[in-house]
Amino acid sequence: FLLQSGGTEGGLLSKKFELLILPFQKGSTTYVHHHKNIIMSSSSLLTTDGVLDLIESEGIKSGRHVKQPTLQIINIRRVPANALTDVYWAILSDGTNSIEVVISTHLSHLVQSGQLEEYTIVKIKTYQYNVTDDNIHIVSISEIEICQDTDGTSEEQMIGNPVSILDTLHKKDNIKNDGDHYFNLDEDDEWEYDDGDQEEPLTWSEGDEPSNFCDWTIEVQRIVHEQESETALKSHGKHNNKCSIKQGGKGSKENDGSKTNNVKRYHVHKAILSVGPRRSDYFATLFKQSHLSEFATSTSHIPLESSAADSFPALLDYIYTEKMIKFTTKNATAVRHLAHYFGMRPLWKQTSAFIRGDFSLDTAATYLSEAIVYHDEKLELASIAILAENIEEINRRTLTKLSPSSFERIFASPRLKCRSRKLSDIVLKYCQTQGGSVDMSLLMKCTRSEVMPSVSRKAALPLLKVAVAGEEKAGVDMSNTHNVLRARCVETCVEEWKETLAKPLLALECRDKNISRILGASSLEHRDLPLAIQVELLEKALCAAKVELDDVKAELLFREEQVEEFMKKGKSSGKSFE
Numbered sequence: 273f274l275l276q277s278g279g280t281e282g283g284l285l286s287k288k289f290e291l292l293i294l295p296f297q298k299g300s301t302t303y304v305h306h307h308k309n310i311i312m313s314s315s316s317l318l319t320t321d322g323v324l325d326l327i328e329s330e331g332i333k334s335g336r337h338v339k340q341p342t343l344q345i346i347n348i349r350r351v352p353a354n355a356l357t358d359v360y361w362a363i364l365s366d367g368t369n370s371i372e373v374v375i376s377t378h379l380s381h382l383v384q385s386g387q388l389e390e391y392t393i394v395k396i397k398t399y400q401y402n403v404t405d406d407n408i409h410i411v412s413i414s415e416i417e418i419c420q421d422t423d424g425t426s427e428e429q430m431i432g433n434p435v436s437i438l439d440t441l442h443k444k445d446n447i448k449n450d451g452d453h454y455f456n457l458d459e460d461d462e463w464e465y466d467d468g469d470q471e472e473p474l475t476w477s478e479g480d481e482p483s484n485f486c487d488w489t490i491e492v493q494r495i496v497h498e499q500e501s502e503t504a505l506k507s508h509g510k511h512n513n514k515c516s517i518k519q520g521g522k523g524s525k526e527n528d529g530s531k532t533n534n535v536k537r538y539h540v541h542k543a544i545l546s547v548g549p550r551r552s553d554y555f556a557t558l559f560k561q562s563h564l565s566e567f568a569t570s571t572s573h574i575p576l577e578s579s580a581a582d583s584f585p586a587l588l589d590y591i592y593t594e595k596m597i598k599f600t601t602k603n604a605t606a607v608r609h610l611a612h613y614f615g616m617r618p619l620w621k622q623t624s625a626f627i628r629g630d631f632s633l634d635t636a637a638t639y640l641s642e643a644i645v646y647h648d649e650k651l652e653l654a655s656i657a658i659l660a661e662n663i664e665e666i667n668r669r670t671l672t673k674l675s676p677s678s679f680e681r682i683f684a685s686p687r688l689k690c691r692s693r694k695l696s697d698i699v700l701k702y703c704q705t706q707g708g709s710v711d712m713s714l715l716m717k718c719t720r721s722e723v724m725p726s727v728s729r730k731a732a733l734p735l736l737k738v739a740v741a742g743e744e745k746a747g748v749d750m751s752n753t754h755n756v757l758r759a760r761c762v763e764t765c766v767e768e769w770k771e772t773l774a775k776p777l778l779a780l781e782c783r784d785k786n787i788s789r790i791l792g793a794s795s796l797e798h799r800d801l802p803l804a805i806q807v808e809l810l811e812k813a814l815c816a817a818k819v820e821l822d823d824v825k826a827e828l829l830f831r832e833e834q835v836e837e838f839m840k841k842g843k844s845s846g847k848s849f850e
Contacts, residue, residue, distance in 0.1 A: 319339075319343065320368075325339040326341065327401050333399050334398040341395070342394070344365050344394075346364075348363075365432065366432075368432060368434055370434040370435065370437060376412060379416065391430060393418075397417060398413075400412045474592070476538055476540045488572070489537055489538065489539055491571055491572065492538065493576070494536075494577075536584070553615025558572070579603060579605070579606035582603070583607050584610065586603075597622075599623060604642075605639060633658055636655040637659065637670045637673035640682075657687050660683075663698060664690050664691070680717055692723075692726045693726055693728035696726075696727040699715075699718050699724070704734075712743065715742050719735075726764065727760050728764070762805075766809065
């Protein structure tokens with residue numbers, strides 16, 4: 273039997289039932305069970321389109337003349353505002369739609385006391401709705417009436433299957449703004465166009481003709497140093513040994529060759545250079561300073577070292593496209609310098625990571641030379657350290673990559689670890705690979721007695737020739753100076769006179785070709801030296817030979833005396849020696 277009774281609870285009319293269960297099982301007892309607040313249709317408790325009432329119009333809504341929808345709280349969470357205050361956000365539902373709202377702080381005690389929790393049904397009396405400039409919808413609740421709460425006697429559940437009202441609104445906007453709904457798509461478009469035509473992306477260009485919509489020009493001026501400048505000027509019939517920057521632009525016909533080689537013009541777009549994840553902070557700041565002189569011609573004049581100037585097109589490709597720069601040992605330091613110069617931190621980090629992975633004894637010589645050019649102190653110290661500690665393992669190919677200044681820094685490093693005679697062989701190899709670029713000052717620093725107290729037999733005579741040539745070039749005479757490279761080379765040649773002097777002489781003077789081949793000497797290197805030094809070498813070699821001969825004679829005499837004494841002892845003992 274269903275017994276219906278009417279009642280009012282929480283200001284809301286609801287229907288209650290008392291259910292009388294009469295089982296008809298044999299021997300059973302009649303049971304009566306009462307359920308409180310069993311709702312025949314729970315969705316009828318909520319206001320239809322109540323969420324839409326909240327966002328019907330912007331502003332504060334309060335009083336009896338405004339809509340006061342009854343909604344269900346389906347989620348509530350705490351958001352700390354500061355050390356003393358907590359703000360609660362809730363999701364309200366009308367069974368069909370839902371929206372996230374802010375509960376005013378003066379209502380926070382209702383949440384903290386448990387009166388407001390999930391699945392509680394409330395009537396919204398005062399609220400405010402606003403939309404920010406960023407299209408963010410904010411609903412703030414400041415007055416409510418609790419119509420029904422979950423007291424634990426009934427099952428807590430969400431009414432309906434609501435979806436976010438904001439998602440629904442966005443979908444409606446998309447439908448409303450879709451013009452296809454109002455036009456016949458089967459009709460041909462009145463605009464005539466070629467399906468094969470595609471919009472070309474903006475690109476930079478090089479030379480005199482700018483590409484589409486270019487509004488800025490970058491003139492990269494290649495810095496030409498003494499050695500490069502001398503080579504270039506000789507090809508044009510001029511001589512100039514000073515470090516210079518070749519200026520481009522308008523000039524006489526005599527400078528056409530240098531303009532082509534030393535100045536490049538790149539036409540670019542200000543917006544692309546100064547905006548986006550690959551932007552240049554240098555240009556972003558520059559383009560805000562419209563009072564600067566560059567704006568008179570819309571041109572930036574940027575001097576760069578040769579390797580940086582060669583890598584500049586790759587830098588523009590990096591900014592304009594999604595391509596990554598192909599790093600190599602030769603260009604990595606230059607690209608990192610460009611990234612630092614133009615304020616491109618992501619590229620700087622990528623290049624640094626490549627350098628750390630590529631850094632080794634084989635690549636250190638290249639990195640050292642580039643680090644000196646770009647004043648990269650950390651990279652320079654790291655390169656010097658690895659080369660100084662492993663200098664005995666440096667091959668001839670690596671030596672050719674070292675400039676005289678780099679070679680000098682390695683020998684001045686406190687981390688230099690090398691045996692003296694091995695070091696003399698390395699210095700000789702370097703001098704042979706560099707030709708006349710090793711001056712007397714560098715030679716003296718690299719062969720100072722503290723670093724190289726002795727010279728190997730193999731390097732003694734060739735190094736002596738290098739030292740003498742350096743003295744002649746510098747216009748000095750160190751024949752009477754003690755412990756310089758020249759004196760140590762002469763000393764080693766004299767000590768090894770058999771190999772350095774006697775063997776070549778015997779090989780050339782001997783008429784038997786087989787003996788000459790066995791001796792292994794094809795030329796007399798000492799005869800390339802000045803006559804005075806040849807005489808010095810031969811005189812000291814003769815003296816050394818005389819001393820050695822005297823030592824041999826003394827040794828023979830001593831052995832003869834020992835033999836005679838031994839013979840006498842044998843005769844006295846009656847023994848005979850045959």
